[in-house]
Amino acid sequence: KNEVEQSPQNLTAQEGEFITINCSYSVGISALHWLQQHPGGGIVSLFMLSSGKKKHGRLIATINIQEKHSSLHITASHPRDSAVYICAVVRSQGNLIFGKGTKLSVKP
Amino acid sequence: EPEVTQTPSHQVTQMGQEVILRCVPISNHLYFYWYRQILGQKVEFLVSFYNNEISEKSEIFDDQFSVERPDGSNFTLKIRSTKLEDSAMYFCASSPDRDYGYTFGSGTRLTVV
Numbered sequence: 001k002n003e004v005e006q007s008p009q010n011l012t013a014q015e016g017e018f019i020t021i022n023c024s025y026s027v028g029i030s031a032l033h034w035l036q037q038h039p040g041g042g043i044v045s046l047f048m049l050s051s052g053k054k055k056h057g058r059l060i061a062t063i064n065i066q067e068k069h070s071s072l073h074i075t076a077s078h079p080r081d082s083a084v085y086i087c088a089v090v091r092s093q094g095n096l097i098f099g100k101g102t103k104l105s106v107k108p
Numbered sequence: 109e110p111e112v113t114q115t116p117s118h119q120v121t122q123m124g125q126e127v128i129l130r131c132v133p134i135s136n137h138l139y140f141y142w143y144r145q146i147l148g149q150k151v152e153f154l155v156s157f158y159n160n161e162i163s164e165k166s167e168i169f170d171d172q173f174s175v176e177r178p179d180g181s182n183f184t185l186k187i188r189s190t191k192l193e194d195s196a197m198y199f200c201a202s203s204p205d206r207d208y209g210y211t212f213g214s215g216t217r218l219t220v221v
Contacts, residue, residue: 030207041197043151043212086151093164094139094206098151 003027006087006099013106019074021102023087026068031090034061034072036083037101043086046072077106110134114200114213121220124189129216131183131200139203140183141210142175144168144196151199157183190220 004025013019023032031050037043047054047061049070054061058077063070074081082105088096113132121127133140142154155165155175162175172194174186183202187194200213 033210035212040214041145041217042214043199045209045211048209088151090206093156094203095141095153095156095164095166096143096151096210097153098143100150 002100003097004087004089004099006102008102009100010103011105013077013104015078015106015108017077017106019077019081019104019106021072021085021087021104023070023072023099024068025070025087025089025097027089027091027097029089030092032063032070033086033088033090033096034059034070035086035088037086038083046085048090074104077104079106079108082106110211112200112202112211112213114198114216116216117214118217119219121190121218123192123220126186126188127190127218129185129187129198129200129218131185131202131213132181133183133200133202134204134211135181137202137204137211139163139206140177141201141203142185143199143201145199145215146193146196154185154198187218190218192220194218195220 034046058075060073084101086101087099115130140157145151153166155169156163197215199215201210
């Protein structure tokens, strides 16, 4: 059983649409990361959060610790947002457990 | 903005050979990690390193693997006697604190033939 589950696995949107990617986890965590991985493979950290909500530009991340659930929202999506978005939870030793990722494609 | 640097970006090696993947973490970071991603699969934790010793390792990180911080700046992952299934993207990451954000390197794509 995967400790970190993401949905959907694949998502196609039209430019300008509001996008939501969900993450559920089944283990105790100290924090949660949302990461972005581009086709070349590099990983960029978007957010690290342990409670509430964070916003950066058109990206918003929320977490509900009691429900063990987090969401990543993208407002006014753009083709350059096309990437794989990965949820990863932080264990007590600091290492990450990754979800399988959500492949987002935004069409112009 | 400070970066985590990984070299080489791509390495091809013959099965059975030893490889060393190199990483230069951000200078004031104290926690270092290696992760790998087999093509088409999720990223997996290999090992974490703090205070010049391994702090945690996964079941993947067996006797074939070792890590070192030889000179206070580089952080290396050695894979002895490589197997075909070691082909993957290997990511180094560093963090100033366990409760702080990560910075990932751009990865080394290892191909074992």
